[in-house]
Amino acid sequence: MTFELLLVLAAGLFCTGLFGALSQQSIVMIMMGIELMIGGIIVAAAAFWHFLAPAAASGQVVVVAAVVAMAVEMAMGFAVTTALYRSRRVDTADLARDLRG
Amino acid sequence: MVERGPWWTVAAAPLLLAALAALAVAADALLAARGAGRPVTLTAAARPFLALPRALVAGPRRLPAPDLLLWRAGVVTVPVAAVLSTLVIPFGNTVVADPSVGVVWFNAMEVTTWAALWLAGWGPNAAFSLIGGYRFLAQGLAYELPLMFALIAAATGAESLRVGDIAAAQQGLWYAVWMPVAFAAHLAGVLAFSFLGPFAHPAGRDAAGGVLGELSGPDRLLLQAGRWLWLASGAAMAVPLFLGGGAGPGLPAWAWSLVKTLLVLALLVVAARRLPVVRPDRYVELAWVVLVPLTILQVLVPALVVLGR
Amino acid sequence: MDTTDTVLLTVLGVLALAGGVLVFVLDSMARVTFALLVSLACSGGVVTLLGLPYLGVVTVLMMVMEMVIMAVFMIAYMMNPAGLMPMSMLHNTRGALAVSAVLFAALTTGIFAVPWPGREGRPPRDSTVQLGTALMEGQMLTMVVLGLVLLSTMVGATVLATQRGRYDRFGDDLDRRPARDPVGGGVGR
Numbered sequence: 185m186t187f188e189l190l191l192v193l194a195a196g197l198f199c200t201g202l203f204g205a206l207s208q209q210s211i212v213m214i215m216m217g218i219e220l221m222i223g224g225i226i227v228a229a230a231a232f233w234h235f236l237a238p239a240a241a242s243g244q245v246v247v248v249a250a251v252v253a254m255a256v257e258m259a260m261g262f263a264v265t266t267a268l269y270r271s272r273r274v275d276t277a278d279l280a281r282d283l284r285g
Numbered sequence: 286m287v288e289r290g291p292w293w294t295v296a297a298a299p300l301l302l303a304a305l306a307a308l309a310v311a312a313d314a315l316l317a318a319r320g321a322g323r324p325v326t327l328t329a330a331a332r333p334f335l336a337l338p339r340a341l342v343a344g345p346r347r348l349p350a351p352d353l354l355l356w357r358a359g360v361v362t363v364p365v366a367a368v369l370s371t372l373v374i375p376f377g378n379t380v381v382a383d384p385s386v387g388v389v390w391f392n393a394m395e396v397t398t399w400a401a402l403w404l405a406g407w408g409p410n411a412a413f414s415l416i417g418g419y420r421f422l423a424q425g426l427a428y429e430l431p432l433m434f435a436l437i438a439a440a441t442g443a444e445s446l447r448v449g450d451i452a453a454a455q456q457g458l459w460y461a462v463w464m465p466v467a468f469a470a471h472l473a474g475v476l477a478f479s480f481l482g483p484f485a486h487p488a489g490r491d492a493a494g495g496v497l498g499e500l501s502g503p504d505r506l507l508l509q510a511g512r513w514l515w516l517a518s519g520a521a522m523a524v525p526l527f528l529g530g531g532a533g534p535g536l537p538a539w540a541w542s543l544v545k546t547l548l549v550l551a552l553l554v555v556a557a558r559r560l561p562v563v564r565p566d567r568y569v570e571l572a573w574v575v576l577v578p579l580t581i582l583q584v585l586v587p588a589l590v591v592l593g594r
Numbered sequence: 595m596d597t598t599d600t601v602l603l604t605v606l607g608v609l610a611l612a613g614g615v616l617v618f619v620l621d622s623m624a625r626v627t628f629a630l631l632v633s634l635a636c637s638g639g640v641v642t643l644l645g646l647p648y649l650g651v652v653t654v655l656m657m658v659m660e661m662v663i664m665a666v667f668m669i670a671y672m673m674n675p676a677g678l679m680p681m682s683m684l685h686n687t688r689g690a691l692a693v694s695a696v697l698f699a700a701l702t703t704g705i706f707a708v709p710w711p712g713r714e715g716r717p718p719r720d721s722t723v724q725l726g727t728a729l730m731e732g733q734m735l736t737m738v739v740l741g742l743v744l745l746s747t748m749v750g751a752t753v754l755a756t757q758r759g760r761y762d763r764f765g766d767d768l769d770r771r772p773a774r775d776p777v778g779g780g781v782g783r
Binding site: 188189191196201202203204207208210211212213216219226227235236239249252259260262265276278 | 595706744754
Binding site for chain 2: 622624625628631647648651652654655658659661662663665666676678720722777778779781
């Protein structure tokens with residue numbers, strides 16, 4: 185039962201983050217939502233490792249990949265925000281529509 | 286071999302750390318007295334402690350719209366993290382907890398001072414205070430990587446992240462002898478995360494006391510105590526990492542640990558008194574252009590030794 | 595897994611969720627950032643309790659540094675950093691709530707509907723050794739790719755975020771010494 189509840193925790197973190205990423209206007213707040221989603225993935229990967237396949241290292245490698253994804257997301261997010269803000273004083277996703285299809 | 290101590294070590298470790306910190310404060314007061322030309326006596330050493338009762342009864346100073354919750358959290362975190370970091374530091378052959386990732390634990394606790402000092406600067410809603418917090422972050426970006434590489438060098442040499450294993454792996458030759466750059470980077474890091482001496486810029490007088498500027502009463506006491514607790518903790522950590530832990534001829538292991546810790550602490554206190562304050566914008570370039578490459582090369586040395594073993 | 599672990603897991607799990615929800619409820623950007631820190635640090639605690647002390651503690655370490663940097667950017671870019679003026683920075687709240695609620699319901703149904711297989715194999719004596727061996731042997735390619743991604747991120751992020759190039763520092767003919775920098779620097783370049 186612990187396993188299922190941990191996965192529910194992971195799903196809860198992921199969906200809370202998704203809500204934030206979808207509903208926030210500020211780019212920095214959107215990034216916080218994404219961080220929370222990746223946090224959920226870390227919890228889920230650790231639970232899978234512990235309860236399903238502790239003899240294989242794959243679960244741990246997923247956690248490493250998720251942590252790296254967090255770092256990359258932060259660095260690139262802030263770099264893009266800084267570049268946007270510097271050139272146009274824009275800090276919300278609604279005002280940066282260059283890639284809108 | 287380092288072993289987990291009985292339950293009462295949980296209470297003894299913080300007391301020992303506090304005693305070491307108090308000794309460091311007294312030694313600093315003596316150096317200050319000598320520097321000012323006052324008589325170097327016991328009274329001079331006890332001088333900083335006379336401020337204790339006054340701080341405990343002093344009324345709080347409040348500014349409009351402070352963020353009390355975050356302010357308190359920041360101020361309390363510094364001494365608490367210092368105490369938590371000592372859980373993995375062996376004293377002689379005894380350690381409170383001996384997790385397999387002791388070095389990472391120490392590093393994680395030390396990094397919480399980043400958050401804590403920024404919060405302590407943000408909380409009171411005052412400009413100089415916040416400047417102090419930002420100064421510590423700039424300093425953190427500078428000292429953290431060399432410090433991490435120093436810890437990694439010691440862990441690589443012992444092929445273990447367990448602090449007890451690192452101390453035990455130095456039978457014969459201390460890491461301080463053949464990893465001097467890592468040792469120096471560690472000592473600089475200790476002064477930096479306790480923001481004392483050359484790294485006291487976050488609490489600098491030029492910014493009206495920085496993070497300490499708006500603090501009063503018990504809060505101020507906690508943050509000040511946190512600085513010296515961190516200095517003592519960092520000095521104690523240098524002993525198992527670079528000075529062979531409790532190993533030594535004649536005396537029992539705990540005595541060697543104590544002697545070595547006191548020597549490192551004395552060195553740090555003197556350095557903190559004698560070195561001028563370095564601005565973070567200057568230190569950050571020195572750290573990234575000189576110290577990071579040097580410490581990376583330093584990590585290469587134990588890596589090659591381990592490979593060739 | 596004994597009782598202490600279960601109690602700790604429950605406490606950390608509830609704190610992680612509460613912190614996550616507070617991120618999108620609180621007004622003050624500083625509080626928001628540190629609510630997220632509490633949430634992610636509790637996730638790190640959960641990972642530690644699940645037998646992965648290295649990954650758990652490293653997650654906490656990384657999150658503390660990341661969130662403090664995050665706080666700096668929050669204060670720099672947000673119009674209302676301390677939350678002292680009430681204002682809403684949301685769009686399409688209802689749609690977002692619907693999407694995430696449906697996803698959560700679907701995930702929960704899946705979690706309880708799937709017949710999970712039993713535990714295969716035993717946990718290693720030291721999970722850190724297992725991870726290190728995997729990254730340097732079987733999963734070497736993953737490690738190499740992650741390293742390249744991090745390197746390109748460092749270069750890319752620096753290029754995007756800096757506005758000054760070498761011609762701004764060293765002049766049009768690249769012969770101005772010392773360089774003209776807004777901040778002095780420590781080694782006199």
